Amino acid sequence: MRLKIFTFLFSLFSATCSFAEQTDQGMDILNVRQQAIISISAFTANGDIVKLKSELNAGLESDLSVNEIKEILIQLYAYCGFPRSLNGINAFIDVIKEREAQGIKDNIGKEATPLPKDMDKDAYGAKVRRELAGWDKEPPAQGYQLFTPVMDVYLKEHLFADIFARDVLNHQERELVTIAALAAMSGTQGQLQFHFGAAINSGFTLSQMYAFVKVLNIKIGQKEAKIADKVLSDVLKSRGNKT
Secondary structure, three states, X not given: OHHHHHHHHHHHHHHHHHHHHXXXXXXXXXXXXXXXXXXXXXXXXXXXXXXXXXXXXXXHHOOOOHHHHHHHHHHOHHHHHHHHHHHHHHHHHHHHHHHHHOOOOOOOOOOOOOOOOOOOHHHHHHHHHHHHHOOOOOOOOOOHHHHOHHHHHXXXXXXXXXXXXXXXXOHHHHHHHHHHHHHHOXXXXXXXXXXXXXXXXXXXXXXXXXXXXXXXXXHHOHHHHHHHHHHHHHHHHHOOOOO
């Protein structure tokens, strides 16, 4: 009996050490702030307000400013719709009021710099999309771009210009928001595939992308993590694992 207990404890210790070795790889692993961005984005996208409120508190404790979290919630309307985004914003209002009642003073953070009035949003948005996609030049229009050209205008001028040009979050952080939201929803694997590639092109390493999947598994759900892992594998195969 004692031998069985010892064997079990040794196996548990070995598994724990193995997990630590896999996740403790220095600067390549996602930090607490980045993990908070993932969970806030995912729970906003899937509508779990109870867990979202907990993660909003954790985000503020991990040094995300009030305005940075606002920016996450604002961006998310482009990916999960106004209802989920507004629900997230209202949940954040509740969290802030609760913290203020407890005498907690959170860092408000910087405001977004106003965009130039003469900004060419079409050109700016096209440039941002090319950089995130890893394209040297804009490919010929196809699919939805031909069927509904206005959608391409919205993507370039609004999503990749109006939203991505707001400097409260950088492009890498915005891609982390995006892949977290897409991974938390069903039926969005095609978009997740593009944005996994965009996240890598924005500077995330392969180790960080694997860490992203682990955060999903621990905080969001095994089903979501399994799907994201499959999509990530497909992305890496298409890139020849050159990350």
